[in-house]
Amino acid sequence: MGSGKSTVGKVLSRALSIPFIDLDEYIESKEKKSISSLFADEGQIYFRKKEHMYLKELLNSNKRTVIATGGGAPCYAGNMDLILNASDTVFYLKVSIGELVSRLFPEKEKRPLIAHLSEEEMPEFFGKHLFERNAFYAKAKHTINCDAKSVNEVAIEIQKHLI
Numbered sequence: 231m232g233s234g235k236s237t238v239g240k241v242l243s244r245a246l247s248i249p250f251i252d253l254d255e256y257i258e259s260k261e262k263k264s265i266s267s268l269f270a271d272e273g274q275i276y277f278r279k280k281e282h283m284y285l286k287e288l289l290n291s292n293k294r295t296v297i298a299t300g301g302g303a304p305c306y307a308g309n310m311d312l313i314l315n316a317s318d319t320v321f322y323l324k325v326s327i328g329e330l331v332s333r334l335f336p337e338k339e340k341r342p343l344i345a346h347l348s349e350e351e352m353p354e355f356f357g358k359h360l361f362e363r364n365a366f367y368a369k370a371k372h373t374i375n376c377d378a379k380s381v382n383e384v385a386i387e388i389q390k391h392l393i
Contacts, residue, residue, distance in 0.1 A: 285303060334352070
């Protein structure tokens with residue numbers, strides 16, 4: 231959350247002239263429900279099963295695409311291994327805890343997972359999630375440090391790895 235996956239993905243897809251798919255938006259369109267509604271109405275297990283199913287669908291399509299997963303997607307159901315088996319160009323957009331707080335605190339009301347947190351509580355929340363997910367994120371073929379970089383700078387750095 232807050233690393234710029236979707237924003238960078240859109241810029242990258244335009245630069246490469248290939249389609250962009252945000253996995254969460256794809257799930258919402260297929261399920262005809264928002265992610266928060268899926269979590270609230272069906273539960274996390276249901277959501278993670280659907281996320282896995284739709285990720286496999288996208289990866290098996292064999293179409294060149296820029297895909298932005300949700301932050302939790304690589305951590306469940308063997309998804310990171312699926313992604314790595316499907317592509318040599320897997321990127322982890324790494325952002326420090328301090329940077330995440332400064333990016334996300336102003337827009338926290340739009341993000342159900344953090345809407346209830348104060349600015350002081352955010353570092354612990356992000357630290358806990360990053361700690362739990364780091365083993366999965368570390369499997370990415372490339373890690374891009376995104377602190378103090380513009381969206382275009384990150385997209386250009388990714389493109390350099392694609393040549």
